[in-house]
Amino acid sequence: MLKKLATHAMYHISTLLDTHPLRSMMGERLLKWAEPHAHSATLMTPAMRGKVKSTVMEVDKPIHTLTESFEPFVPEARPGDQLLDRYADCLHFDECDPTQDRRLYLDKLIAKARADPLTVLAATDGSVPQSNQYQAASAAIIYKGHRKLERTHYVSGRVTAPDAELNAISCVVHLAVKQANCQHIMVFTDSMGSAHRAVDPSVHSGQAFSLSVCRTLREWFEVDDLCCITFVYVPSALQWDIHGEAHKYVTELKVRVGCRKTDNSLDVLHSRAAHSVLDSWSSTFQDPTYRSSEFLELQWPDGQPLQPSYLNGGPWLSTFGHSITEFAHICWCITGHAPIGAYYRCFKINEPHGCTCRAALQSCQHILFCCHDRYSVHYPRFLGDIASFLKYNPTVFGFNRDPLGVG
Structure with missing residues (x-):
C-alpha cells in the first residue's frame, strides 16, 4: 500500500504549478519555470546523481513515462x-434509473430526438484491449435524424x-x-463518470480533453441561450442502436504498440503501479x-487461494x-x-x-480440527x-473475561 501511494505521489509531481517550490529541487525535465x-x-553532475539516494532522485526516473501535461490554475477552473x-x-445528465426498462426508455428518447431537426445525436465509446500489445481506441459517431453526419475512430495510446x-x-x-x-x-455513452469528468476542468487524468470540452461548450452556449447538451447513459450490454454501432466501430480498430513512444495517461500509470504492488504482494505472500x-x-469457493x-x-x-x-476474532484465528x-x-x-481437552499444545490448528471441547466443523x-x-x-x-470474546 505504501509503495503504491509513493508511486502515485511521484506521478503527481507533474501536476504541480510550473513555479512550484518543489520543482526547484527536481531534475531538468521537471524544473519548468522554477529557479x-x-x-x-x-545542478548535479552525472556521477553525483548516481550516488545520491533520495525521493527527489526516485521521482526523476519514472516521470518520463507520463506524457500528459496539466494546467492546475486555468481560468476555466476558477470557482x-x-x-x-x-x-x-x-448541462444535463440522464443517469440510469434502476426501476425503468432502459432499452424501452432509450428507444422512446431517440425517436423523439430524431424528430427534432435541431438535435444532433452522438455516440461515443472507448475500448481497451485485453492484450498489452494493442493500444486503446476511441470512437465517435454523430447523426441528425436518421442521417449519419460523421464518424471517426482512432488510437488513444496506453490509457x-x-x-x-x-x-x-x-x-x-x-x-x-x-x-x-x-x-x-x-451524447449516448456507457460511462457517466467520463461524462461528468468531461465538464470538470480540475486536474485529473485526461484534463486536456476536459478543458477542450469546457472551452468548446462555453463558446457554443454564449452564441445561443437555447443551446444545451445532454449526456445519456447506455448500458454497454444492451448493444443499443447508435451506441452499439459505436462500440462495434471502435472494437474494429486494433493498432499494436509500436517502437515509438506511446501516450500514457496518469490513471493508467496509477493502475500499473497498483497491479505491480498487488502482484509483488501476492508473490511474497507465498513465502x-x-x-x-x-x-x-x-480458499475462494472456486478453489483459488485467498490472496492479499x-x-x-x-x-x-x-x-x-x-x-x-x-x-x-477472524484476525486472531487466521x-x-x-x-x-x-x-x-x-x-x-x-x-x-x-x-x-488435555492436549499438550493449544494451537489454532488443534482448536479448529482436533479439540473435543469445541464444536468442530469440516476443514475450514x-x-x-x-x-x-x-x-x-x-x-x-478471545479473552474469557468478556462474554463477546474481546478483551
Missing part, C-alpha cells in the same frame, strides 16, 4: 467561472477505458457544435516466512468488516495471534500452553467455515 535550488538535481457554475441549466471514453466525448463535442442548426446535442507458518490458508489485496477492503475485511468483534497456548509459548508468556477452507465455527464458539479466540 533551481543550490542542491537541485538539475464561479466553471462551466457547471455558469451554464448549469444547459484506461474512462480515459478513452473522455477522449471520444471531447471529439464528439467538437464535431457536433460545428453542425448547422444545432441547438441540442445528445511462509513472510506470512508466518501459523497463518491459516483459505487492498481493493474493496481485501477479502477478509470485505467479508467481516461489518462487525468489529467478529473481525477481531494469524494465530490469540490468547492460546501456542501464542504464549512463542512469545514466552507465563501462561499454560496446554488445551482444556472458506471464510464462511470460520464464521460458522466462531458462531458456535464466540469466545474461543
Whole structure:
C-alpha cells in the first residue's frame, strides 16, 4: 500500500504549478519555470546523481513515462467561472434509473430526438484491449435524424477505458457544435463518470480533453441561450442502436504498440503501479516466512487461494468488516495471534500452553480440527467455515473475561 501511494505521489509531481517550490529541487525535465535550488538535481553532475539516494532522485526516473501535461490554475477552473457554475441549466445528465426498462426508455428518447431537426445525436465509446500489445481506441459517431453526419475512430495510446471514453466525448463535442442548426446535442455513452469528468476542468487524468470540452461548450452556449447538451447513459450490454454501432466501430480498430513512444495517461500509470504492488504482494505472500507458518490458508469457493489485496477492503475485511468483534476474532484465528497456548509459548508468556481437552499444545490448528471441547466443523477452507465455527464458539479466540470474546 505504501509503495503504491509513493508511486502515485511521484506521478503527481507533474501536476504541480510550473513555479512550484518543489520543482526547484527536481531534475531538468521537471524544473519548468522554477529557479533551481543550490542542491537541485538539475545542478548535479552525472556521477553525483548516481550516488545520491533520495525521493527527489526516485521521482526523476519514472516521470518520463507520463506524457500528459496539466494546467492546475486555468481560468476555466476558477470557482464561479466553471462551466457547471455558469451554464448549469444547459448541462444535463440522464443517469440510469434502476426501476425503468432502459432499452424501452432509450428507444422512446431517440425517436423523439430524431424528430427534432435541431438535435444532433452522438455516440461515443472507448475500448481497451485485453492484450498489452494493442493500444486503446476511441470512437465517435454523430447523426441528425436518421442521417449519419460523421464518424471517426482512432488510437488513444496506453490509457484506461474512462480515459478513452473522455477522449471520444471531447471529439464528439467538437464535431457536433460545428453542425448547422444545432441547438441540442445528445451524447449516448456507457460511462457517466467520463461524462461528468468531461465538464470538470480540475486536474485529473485526461484534463486536456476536459478543458477542450469546457472551452468548446462555453463558446457554443454564449452564441445561443437555447443551446444545451445532454449526456445519456447506455448500458454497454444492451448493444443499443447508435451506441452499439459505436462500440462495434471502435472494437474494429486494433493498432499494436509500436517502437515509438506511446501516450500514457496518469490513471493508467496509477493502475500499473497498483497491479505491480498487488502482484509483488501476492508473490511474497507465498513465502511462509513472510506470512508466518501459523497463518491459516483459505480458499475462494472456486478453489483459488485467498490472496492479499487492498481493493474493496481485501477479502477478509470485505467479508467481516461489518462487525468489529467478529473481525477481531477472524484476525486472531487466521494469524494465530490469540490468547492460546501456542501464542504464549512463542512469545514466552507465563501462561499454560496446554488445551482444556488435555492436549499438550493449544494451537489454532488443534482448536479448529482436533479439540473435543469445541464444536468442530469440516476443514475450514472458506471464510464462511470460520464464521460458522466462531458462531458456535464466540469466545474461543478471545479473552474469557468478556462474554463477546474481546478483551
